[in-house]
Amino acid sequence: MRRRLSANEKIQIAIIGCGGIGRHHYGQFDRLKNQCTIVAIADVYQKHIDEFRTMTGRQDLEAHTDYQRVLERKDIDAVVVATPDHWHAKMTIDACEAGKHVFCEKPAMHNIAEGLAMVHAAREHKRVVSIGLQQRSGEHFKEAIEIVRSGRLGKITMVHCWNVGNETPDGIGNPPDEPTPPGLDWNMWLGPAPMRPYNRNRCIYHFRWFWDYAGGKVADWGVHLMDIALWAMNETDPLEISATGGKFAVRDNRETPDTVECLYRFKDWVLVYSHRAANGYPMNGRGYGTMFFGTNGSLFVDRGGLEVHPDGDRMPAYKRGGSAQSEPHAENFLAAIREGTPLACDVEAGVRSTIVPLLGNIAYRTGETIRWDAKRCQVIGSRNATALFSRNWRAPWGIPRRYIKPI
Ligand SMILES: NC(=O)c1ccc[n+]([C@@H]2O[C@H](COP(=O)([O-])OP(=O)(O)OC[C@H]3O[C@@H](n4cnc5c(N)ncnc54)[C@H](O)[C@@H]3O)[C@@H](O)[C@H]2O)c1
Structure with a gap:
């Protein structure tokens, strides 16, 4: 062809x-x-x-x-x-x-x-x-990567990524299963996922909050933010992954958590992804972003720009606006x-950056601290975690x- x-x-x-x-x-x-x-x-x-x-x-x-x-x-x-x-x-x-x-x-x-x-x-x-x-593809993201890799921030021991917002009390609501709307081929929409009755929240846009089709905020947004963290740190393979949280406050039919923390141990630094859908108080002053914490200073980056905040006078401050990406x-x-x-x-870079949020979801769903064998591309020592490594395609x-x- x-x-x-x-x-x-x-x-x-x-x-x-x-x-x-x-x-x-x-x-x-x-x-x-x-x-x-x-x-x-x-x-x-x-x-x-x-x-x-x-x-x-x-x-x-x-x-x-x-x-x-x-x-x-x-x-x-x-x-x-x-x-x-x-x-x-x-x-x-x-x-x-x-x-x-x-x-x-x-x-x-x-x-x-x-x-x-x-x-x-x-x-x-x-x-x-x-x-x-x-x-x-954003020039200011490329500059952020360059600053992180240059060593100017000193030794980076933590990178934090987050999305916060308040979707309480009813989130996406709780609609009942319904007949499939005219003109929608629900069987082909579901494709490899299990057959089940149509529910409007599982379909357009909101599929994000159901495990059969997606991975909640961690995979949906976390992947963008953790991608920047991994790219900048030039490492893709966490040694140990744990996660905790739950669906504590939002009363809707979503399956994915409204509150979750994913923790990734690398050899000599830690990656944290935080998501709150039940409280919108900004973290580090922002609703979402990626922030690098080094011994000389911190770097914040989001789609709107980047900021370097020195620790004391260990480095100069710096700031720039955003740049086109799409x-x-x-x-x-x-x-x-x-x-x-x-x-x-x-595809390889994109897959490697997606593996990390998916590992966070596996840790959340199993409740286990899991280990990742990057060479074999396997989860080590947990049958529950291994079960979520793949799926039974319909x-x-x-x-x-x-x-x-x-x-
Ligand atoms: N890069 C970004 O910033 C960004 C932003 C938004 C969405 N996304 C991603 O894009 C994807 C789609 O998200 P969306 O918000 O546009 O969802 P959406 O529900 O608005 O659109 C998805 C479309 O795919 C169609 N579809 C489903 N199964 C199909 C099939 N078998 N054949 C042909 N069409 C089929 C649906 O009918 C729907 O029209 C998701 O994976 C999402 O994560 C990325």
Whole structure:
């Protein structure tokens, strides 16, 4: 299904998943229309196809309800996977096998086994697979990485990432199971996840708060923040992981915690991820962010900018504003396809940064302190934890076993 691109030919893209971020991606790639064209979309919800066409003014966009039809098309060079997390791996692997390049949203995968498979599928089929951890393309994030790695902050012993907000008392509410809305193929929406009756909170956007499809705030937002921590510290493999918390205050039907702390021990530093959905008092003065604590000073970074706060007079203070992230990330993907430019976040980097929040979720769900054997890509010594390493994919949406091996 591969097409050979000539130097001045545009890259032909299809967007799979026409919800919130799929629409955002249309805007990003449309701004780069001298380099690419969006020629098709796919979704299992007709309402989203209709809204997408209206929003973009592109009634001409060919829409498919089965993403496999997109993969069969010879005119498509690349796909954007903007579906819920539980579909990312299957779609990415199928696309690689069909000869397509892939821009896959974060978190790269639903469970660790799927991430390993994505890396091997991309390698085997020699496809460009970028993960949508777009902060990596922001110039001020790159500067933050440079400052951390320069040693100017001194010895960094702790990195803290957090998201806080107040969703009490009712959060996303408690709707009953209902008949599937017209125009939604619920069976195809669920795909590899277990069959169950339709519930609106499990579907559009709020799937994030259900273990069958995603990993709560830790995976949804934590992955962006921990990605920066791991990239800056140039380490991806925690030795020991523990987590605690619960669903203590928010009265809705979500499964994931409203309060959670994940603790990761590295050789000589600690990573902490904190999430509160039951109190919005800012941490370190902000609702979310990544902060590095060194013996000379601290560095805070979020999408709006970076700040260096000296400890006493051990280093100078410094501050700068934010920079664009999504558009340069999209442009980097096109450059990688056309010119072989290195990806800002290739599939391996994205998978490694997703493994860490997923390990936090495993520690939370098992209540065990777990150890990670990075070489073998295995959780050590816990049957409960090993059970959450993978999933039983509902047929016929399994991941080929041959791709599931250490990276
Ligand atoms: N990088 C970022 O900053 C960022 C921001 C938002 C969302 N995301 C990620 O993007 C993904 C989608 O999130 P969202 O908020 O856009 O969700 P959403 O529910 O708004 O959209 C998902 C779309 O995928 C469709 N879909 C589901 N199964 C499908 C299938 N089998 N084939 C085709 N379409 C299918 C749904 O019908 C829906 O239209 C998530 O993994 C999320 O974490 C990333």
